[in-house]
Amino acid sequence: MAGERRYIPASEFCASVRDGTHDSPKPVERGRRLVTSRHLTTGRLDLSDAYLISEEDFDAINRRSKVDRWDVLISMIGTVGEPCLIKEEPDFAIKNIGLFKTKSEADGKWLYYFLRSKDAQQSIREQSRGTTQQYIPLGALRDFPILVADDPEEQKAIAAVLGALDDKIELNRRMNATLEAIARALFQSWFVDFDPVRLNLDRSSAGQPSPQPSPTGRGRSAAEGEGAFGIIDARPPAGLDHATAALFPASFQDSPLGPIPHGWTAKPLPEAVEVNPRRTLKPGSIAPYLDMKNLPTQGHSADEVVDREFSSGTKFQNGDTLLARITPCLENGKTGYVDFLDDGQVGWGSTEYIVLAPKPPLPPQFGYLLARSDALRTHAIQNMTGTSGRQRVPSDCFEKFILAVPTPAIARRFDELTAPLMAKIKANSTQSRTLATLRDTLLPKLLSGELSVAALETKPEAAR
Secondary structure (H helix, E strand, O other): OOOOEEEEEHHHHOOEEEEOEOOOOOEEEEEEEEEOHHHEEOOEEOOOOOEEEOHHHHHHHHHHHOOOOOOEEEEOEOOOOOEEEOOOOOOEEEEOEEEEEOOOHHHHHHHHHHHHOHHHHHHHHHHOEOOOOOEOOHHHHHHOEEEEEOOHHHHHHHHHHHHHHHHHHHHHHHHHHHHHHHHHHHHHHHHHOOHHHHHHHHHHHOOOOOOOOOOOOOOOOHHHOOOOOOOOOOOOOOOOOHHHHOOOOOOEEOOOOOOEEOOOEEEEHHHHEEEOOOOOOOOOOEEEEEOHHHOOOOOOOOOOOEEEEOOOOEEEOOOOEEEEOEOOOOOOOOEEEOOOOOOOOOEEEOOOEEEEEEOOOOOHHHHHHHHOOHHHHHHHHHOOEOOOOOOEOOHHHHHHOEEEEOOHHHHHHHHHHHHHHHHHHHHHHHHHHHHHHHHHHHHHHHHHOOOOHHHHHHOHHHHO
16 A cells, blocks of 8 residues: 545645636737637647737736646636646646646646546536536635645656656657658648659659659669659659659649549549448447547547447448538548448447548548548538538538549559558557556556555556
8 A cells, every 4th residue: 555645725735726817818810829628628738729819918818827837727617627737838828727836747747647536527526616507616726625645755656657658648649640641741742732743744854764664563663773853853752752653644634623643533522432331230239439529630540439329320330531520520620530440340420420431442541631631621611501500511512522533553552651651540549548548547546545656566467
């Protein structure tokens, strides 16, 4: 067993307990970021859609409630009780957010993990008020009981163990963001900007020989001749080695889409990518269920999938892409790639999903990268119908979206380059979910003193 535990008020544990503004500063086109309770989610601060306020308003808020590194934020209105530890130097002001100003990095980490515990969350719910919208008053935050260990070094060690797990999860998240950025850049370069064709065309115009395909159809390697790109461009387009460049033509042809690579075809999206394909799932059967709230806004991996009895909803299988059709989910970027099912298994989810399934020769991940592209998202948003606040994308609008469909050889090469990226993202996501489960298992045991860090180091099975 670990050392003794006791409760003290947050105002005693922290240097101070404050809150952000409750006013509504006027948004500006250029300014400083203002974050609210809705920007705190699953322990992270999402600044992607934080609106901007003037320098004057920013300074006025920060004179009262400036956020510093290792402070802990907590949502006060709406989804009450969502904590966030500030690990980097912040550059934002806060609204409708509680601010625990901690005395040290170790105290910040301990407080953050305590606030994530089931006991703390239950206490927050009990102290929340409101009927139409929940909120917790500042006084309740100042008096909020914080569990502490008598030995500060024990607190530091516990926070270090839990923090190491979160650091690895964050590292995986950043790695996945990089891997997806590579895949999206490749999609943009090949299928939107047609960079490989432009490169071959430039080479031809400069009197340099275009890459020639080998007898196998895969093209020559750079080792078989001069440098892969001669003097035209020292930095070739994404994924374009000499062999791959040989798969692309050196000219364009007219099409309903405009100029497209010679030998490609311009098709309405449903002719190349099946929209809402038929999937079979018997009513009453238990199958993986993905709720709209767990469809990611960034990245392709779903946050949580649970087994649930099928009644009615959108059905999907591995390789399908899910695109939210309703506002504001579509505008917020809710899109996912299905890779979490068993072979042959069918899952289901919201009726507000549009399912995209590329037809051969296009690989499955083509649908996901297409759904993340600016062109398709803009087309979908511009074609939403319905009254304000209840708008949705009609599936038939994609008949007016024209795709440039590559040759089978290029589609296969795109698959060879991007499938490993998607597989690595899946592996990282799976590992992160395992680490999160371990963290959530250890958290109450370590905080309460049921399990000590020393015992954890000598008997790893104690974590189970």
